[in-house]
Amino acid sequence: MTAKRIYNRRCAAIALLSLSPAFTGQVQAETLQGALAKAYAGNPTLTGARAGQRAxxxxVPIQKASxxxxxDVTGSFSESILKPTISFTSPQRTINAQAQLNVPIYQGGAVRNGVKAAQVRVEAGQANLRGTEASVFSQVVGAYMDVLRDNAVLSLNQSNVxxxxxxxxATNDRFEVGDLTRTDVAQSQSRLALARSDLQTAQANLVTSRENYIALVGEAPEALDSPPPLPGLPATxxxxxxxxxxxxxxILAAKKSRIAAGYDVKVARAARLPTLSGFTQAGYTNYLHTLGGTAQDAEGNAIEGPQVNKQAAAGVQLSIPxxxxxxxAAQVRxxxxxxxxxxEREIEVERGVISQTRAAYASWQASLESIExxxxxxxxxxxxxxxVRAENSVGSRTILDILDAEQESLRAKVQMVTAQRNAYVAGFSVIAAMGHAEADDLGLDAGTLYDxxxxxNRVKGKWLDWSFDHKPEPVATRTVDTxxxxxxxxPASKQP
Incomplete structure (x- = not known):
């Protein structure tokens, strides 16, 4: 069989997962894309990751600020409580103001490389945000399929009970007329008790799956529709x-983090280089007519001395460590x-992605074969x-044979819906590992996607010290009222 025929067969098998009998009713079915869109808008893991990326x-502007x-402007007012005994010219009170402007000219490359490191880490953070998005979507897909599976398993167990x-x-009735023995009745009672136990387990599993769905999506699952065929699955x-x-x-995030670490080394090396900066200073002092001492005019008359002092200076400063x-040297090392x-982390991540992708593909392939x-x-x-039921009616099969056949039928159906769930989740895991499980890849109807x-672009060039954002408010939806x-x-949910 050629690779193309194998690929077409697998795609057909995935497409079959979306085919199931239609149910009547007025409840609007929830689709997988709808669940993903709700998680995209209100999942706290994802909204928190976006806030972390904004941080x-x-x-970048923090590094540029260097x-x-x-x-700097400083001002002071001083009042002399006790004048020095030996000073006759000390002022009683003083107002002082100073202003200073510093302009970095050369910082040994520390600023330039610090900005580059910050920019690369922004790119790494954006890649990590993509990874978080794919991870949340994978969890939502798993939770969605878990609800469909457990709903179907509960229905099968209810039918079995x-x-x-x-x-x-019927066994009791036949026992009353002497057609069956007490052993047959006991066997029927035992299987019914076990079936009721399995039913209780199935009920607990369904509640767990629904609550997990709520935690991820933010709303209770109601009338879940069959999932659509998965796009872009590889042939091998x-x-x-x-x-x-x-x-x-x-992998992209690890690569960017490695590049940023290289810039950090250059920033550390800059500490050994000279720095050059320009400066200008201005000062103003007013003694408020309290400065002691007098001066004489040309005629020898006493006059009050200067009570105001002004100064200004400009220059450059060179610092050579x-x-x-x-x-x-320690910082560089x-x-x-x-x-x-x-x-090494980049290699580790690459190894993990290769292993994850191959394992997910093998799981998906095995699940497809399991469905068949x-x-x-x-x-x-x-x-x-x-x-067996027909043969029992003519006496060639026992009640135990019927019970065994019913159990075998139930087990096969449960394994069938489980295999369908596993195939879809494994297929989505393959897409996620390939990096194609994000909102724009899945065509979500979630309005304007988060960019x-x-x-x-809004913050990278900001200069002002008073340019703040609004007070943070919660974005994720709460589930306390669910x-x-x-x-x-x-009954409105479809089979997986």
Missing amino acids: TDEN GRPGV RALEVNLQ ADDAVQVALNDNPD LYQGGQP RNQALESQAI SNQKAVDAADLALEG PMVNY PTQKPNVD
């Missing part, structure tokens, strides 16, 4: 890995070690159950 954006002029209740009643594991190596956001106790760590096998098992189990570059989920089957 990372601010590192290379911008600085202006009803069938065993009818079977027990090697194809998936090649795409992942280029597009996986975790000669010895700093070994601190610059530390940042070199951190760069080495970032290099389980479908055959379901058909065979149903046929066997029908035959981290909008905030970065009702406690009940262990009941949602």
Whole structure:
């Protein structure tokens, strides 16, 4: 079989996951894309990651500020409580004001490389934000499919309990007329008790899945529709890995972090180089007519001396570090070690992505094969159950044979819906590992998508010290008002 035929067969198998009988009713079905859109807008993990990225954006103007002029103005007023005994000219009170402008001219490359490191870390943060988005979407897909699976499993268990209740009643009736023994009745009672236990477990599993769905999406799952076919699935594991190596956001983030660590080494090296800055200073002092001492005019008359002093200066300052106790070298070595760590981290992430992609592809492929096998098992189990019941009616099969056949049929159907769930989740995991499980890839109907570059472009060139944002308000939706989920089957939800 050619690779193309294998790929087409797999895509067809995935497409079958979205086909199921339609249900009547007035409840508007919730789609997987709708659930993803709600999580995209209100999941706290994702909204928190966006806020964290906005904080990372601010590192760029913070680094730029080190290379911008600085202006300081100071003022003071002093009142002499006790004048010096030996000073006759000391002022009683003084008003003093000073202004200073410093302009960095050369900082050894520390500012330039610090800005570059911050810019690269912004890119790394944006890649991490993509990874968070894909991770949240993967969790939502898993929760969505868990609800569909557990809803179907609960429905199967309920049907099984009803069938065993009818079977027990029929067994009792036949026991009353002497057609069956007490052993047959005990076997029916045992299987019914086990079925009720399995039903309770299925109810608990469904409640757990629904509550997990609420935690991720923000709303209770109601009338979930069948998921759509997954887009862009690769033909081979090697194809998936090649795409992942280029597009996986975790690899991109690790690469950017390694580049930023290289700039940190250059920033540390700048501590050994000279720095040059320009400055200008101005001062004003007023003694408020309290400065002692007198002067004489040309005729020898006493007059009050100057009570105001003004001064101004401008120049450049060159600082040449000669010895700093070994601190610059230690900082360089530390940042070199951190760069080495970032290099190894990049390789670690790459290894993990390759392993994750191959494992997800293998799981997806195995689940597709499992769907085909389980479908055959379901058909065979149903046929066997029908035959055993018919043979029991003529006395060639026992009640235990019927119970075993019913259990086998239930097990095959549960494994079928589980395989369908696993195939879809594994397929989505392949897409996520390839870096194609983000909002713009999935075509979500979520309005304007969040663009981290909008905030970065807004803040990267800000100069003002009073340019603040509004007070933070919660963005994620709360679930405190959602009702406690009940262990009941949602008839409007479709099979996985």
